[in-house]
Amino acid sequence: MRLTRVPVTALAPEMELPAPEARHLSVMRLAPGDPVLVFDGRGREARAEVVHLEALRAVLRLVEEVSGTPETPQPVTLAAALLKGDKLSDVVRAATELGVARIQLLVTAHADVRDIGTQKLVRLNRIAQEASKQSRRSVTPPVLEPVALSALRWEGQLYVAQPGAAARLTDHLHWESPVTLLTGPEGGLSAAEVERLAGQGACPVQLGPRILRAETAPLALLGALVATGV
């Protein structure tokens, strides 16, 4: 039987869960004595046991720390432009499954959306936590509040999805330094933005000859990456 995975704020000998997680355990029909897996969202994971369970309160006891699921050899950041409506939810969910270490939201020149409410940011982080749990990662990628593209700082390699670029991600990507994958908004990045990034050492890469929606491009880049087995 697959153990239920439960997010906790930190591993501790005894861990009290917040009400929504307690409710989740009740719905799963768990009972005192049942085993679960807990994870702290920063790479640590442990076997634990239900000690106490009511509708809105649950206490777990740590049994033994275990090694978490494998992460990419270097951290991968997805730097994604703000998108309209609820599109970022799908991007955050799939990007978390596909192994990103962090999602940095961006405000770009052609953006239709230039800001994100606190509630929405909290919700995106909750989606990342949920997706992390489902894909059995022990790390939850934080979704970071938007910065202007010009203020983006990165370490290592930066690849920018850009229609018509000559380079291909898989011809350049290596694992000797951290990786950032950058994708634009519905209207695309401006030529000036791409030029400035390239001047700072970024590598524009293509994704075939068709037009991809803004929410598909990040998944295509990350798909290319996981298909290499990382």
Place this chain on the structure above:
Amino acid sequence: MRLTRVPVTALAPEMELPAPEARHLSVMRLAPGDPVLVFDGRGREARAEVVHLEALRAVLRLVEEVSGTPETPQPVTLAAALLKGDKLSDVVRAATELGVARIQLLVTAHADVRDIGTQKLVRLNRIAQEASKQSRRSVTPPVLEPVALSALRWEGQLYVAQPGAAARLTDHLHWESPVTLLTGPEGGLSAAEVERLAGQGACPVQLGPRILRAETAPLALLGALVATGV
């Protein structure tokens, strides 16, 4: 200005559009004399001109056939297990953008869903047509009604997404024969199914060490493919 792209059943000197497309042209505030692009969903595309436009009726005149957008060097089939709820809509939409030539639905051993209504199949085909238009392809991939996995026939290469497989798609894929990418349902393919496919020459491929949702795996495989520039 980007021309409006209009699906037609076939290129002809005069083309009458069905009511929904006529309505679409009205909403776009087009008028007689305005240029549009028409495409037949089988690779042919032409510049055309609005001759007549009412709320529910539109007639276009063909001006000149043009060469369509590039397709993959060999046709790519996505063979995808039926999924619960509305998840196939997202898969069909993204797979169309990512260049598939056809989507073959499958019934597999662990499937939660074993059938699809006619209406839903019509709807998925409509989504493919819409996505084809948006990504400026001149080919609309048909979404074919489900067949049992054991009845699947293919030509050329078949790659099966399988957690824990040793092979990687990009190490094997070539463009000397057609390509089929196969993904399982929520519960995964059974060991017997994977074994039988492998016995028929299929190559199981991995997508990294994390668990992907059934609807993310096809996009990861196709992402790996478009990142090679096809």
